[in-house]
């Protein structure tokens with residue numbers, strides 16, 4: 001049967017639009033501000049593309065709709081599924097497991113069942129809208145079973161997968177009771193992209209040690225019998241044992257008995273042009289000056305911008321800052337720290353706990369060190385539009401990115417892109433994907449509080465020539481690698497891999 005439908009389909013947990021309510025109370029949609037949507041929108045417009053994703057509300061079924069040229073196909077989730085699939089398995093099992101077990105992952109069979117069912121729903125939605133021989137690009141850790149499920153339903157389509165978060169070392173990954181299902185799910189793709197080389201290596205090592213597949217030059221040789229019968233896509237997953245390891249294949253299997261799946265790094269970037277344009281907008285430049293004035297014209301503004309997430313190292317940053325104030329290395333009035341923490345995953349207990357801890361710590365620091373005219377920490381638990389973010393990037397002398405583990409960290413790249421004037425210092429955790437590319441940042445281990453403190457002081461006192469030299473090199477990296485180039489490179493590699501698989 002020849003399938004009618006779109007040539008290019010993106011499948012992501014979130015749809016490419018957010019619901020908004022106007023001042024008059026009417027609801028509508030606006031395009032999501034993220035780089036992924038910005039990068040993929042022109043590709044979708046040029047190639048008749050559709051976006052499959054959850055629209056963010058529970059227990060609501062929506063018909064497909066168009067918005068600003070995007071064809072959107074909402075996938076419904078029940079309230080139970082939001083709890084078990086999104087808050088549970090995605091963000092209380094996989095998220096902590098894939099981020100170095102900073103908090104303990106919870107393993108619940110009911111959550112995995114919901115994950116499998118919801119992944120099946122996404123795969124079916126993609127299979128229904130993809131035209132014959134279409135390219136389908138699946139995004140992120142919430143949908144790791146979709147590639148194989150989709151291949152079972154639609155062997156004619158080319159499937160890409162990109163993991164936006166880290167992929168853990170095999171020893172940590174092995175804790176997952178459904179580890180083989182996840183590996184097999186991912187191996188349904190023709191191309192599996194990761195942020196860092198080390199993530200791709202971790203994945204390859206897990207595949208080799210658990211499933212035994214032969215791997216050469218980033219290509220995994222996947223036996224044909226792994227493709228389960230079309231029409232009964234869960235069959236293969238049910239039959240797959242999670243325990244034990246398969247004997248390791250030491251040479252390529254016989255021609256015709258396998259297909260290959262490529263697994264390698266494609267570090268994501270940002271919409272550099274938009275950030276640079278905003279950074280030159282006179283109203284944003286004057287907003288930056290206004291922010292500095294409102295903060296009392298300190299010599300140094302430190303800035304942290306994060307989702308309120310335990311992976312971001314906000315506690316470590318505050319601890320270092322508090323010690324510097326206590327020891328008199330920094331003085332309120334000379335310095336201030338602006339910490340933006342956007343609300344995130346508030347239904348998950350570890351996020352609620354983190355919020356309480358940060359509230360307490362900020363309250364303590366400000367109680368101790370604020371003066372009548374100046375604040376030690378200006379803490380804002382809100383999300384801001386990109387224009388305000390760029391004004392903050394322009395106002396800040398030092399950007400603090402102290403994540404304990406982060407797939408990439410796009411804030412670091414946005415700060416660099418906004419600093420057209422060539423000054424400003426980036427303090428960057430070596431545990432972010434961005435650290436692989438932004439080598440001229442002040443690289444730190446956020447667990448080493450003394451090193452973090454020393455880097456904060458170095459950043460605040462760095463002479464302007466030195467800061468400019470570093471920023472020049474950082475800017476070269478960020479400006480020449482925007483998110484459109486990332487998408488183009490991934491999709492070109494996907495089409496080459498599909499032809500040679």
Ligand code: F6P
Nearest residue numbers: 013014034140164165344345407
């Ligand atoms: O970094 C992974 C990611 O899923 C991003 O794609 C997203 O912006 C962020 O985490 C927040 O995700 P959500 O609000 O959907 O849980």
